[in-house]
């Protein structure tokens with residue numbers, strides 16, 4: 001028995017030392033993207049119905065619900081090669097779920113000239129009804145608006161132009177003109193977020209910041225009296241969300 005244990009121990013030792021010798025210079029690691037949220041620099045973590053923010057147009061508002069989807073995180077090497085991590089993550093700030101997204105495949109340690117992801121789903125991934133977890137999260141877009149999935153739901157209340165509190169639902173989807181229900185006209189509104197250079201260490205933590213105020217800021221100063229509800233069938237509102245979304249995300253701390 002002792003001899004057997006000795007052989008097992010020896011073989012484990014030989015095996016592991018052998019493996020160690022064959023470890024290539026390139027080591028793979030998990031990378032966690034940590035999604036953090038602020039309003040022009042003030043951290044937003046616990047959502048509430050308190051009207052405490054003022055957007056660029058001067059509307060006072062609360063943020064009571066925030067969910068959004070990102071997909072296809074991509075690591076860009078200096079030689080032009082890319083590592084595309086197929087998959088998606090539905091960040092739910094309301095419940096604090098999925099604020100951290102660990103890439104489902106490991107990434108070689110090293111320097112990347114850019115790390116990017118898709119805000120929402122591209123047209124290949126935005127397939128009607130195929131993601132059961134998103135279906136049960138009521139993340140779908142109605143078929144009359146083309147089906148597929150939401151990109152974002154940002155909701156709360158604002159003080160309207162007769163000084164009354166009114167709800168808003170800033171829902172981002174693929175822009176659709178449904179004036180003729182038999183002939184829907186689409187425009188792409190998913191976009192690529194480029195975070196810039198990231199050095200991936202062992203078990204790297206990469207902070208991704210969303211400045212929520214930017215959704216209301218540039219180039220369109222979002223006037224909630226004009227655009228507050230029923231924005232999903234509103235083609236112009238969807239294009240404005242796309243335009244304003246371009247500067248919402250930035251790279252935070254990398255560890």
Ligand SMILES: [Cu+2]
Pocket residue numbers: 150153171232
């Ligand atoms: Cu919606």
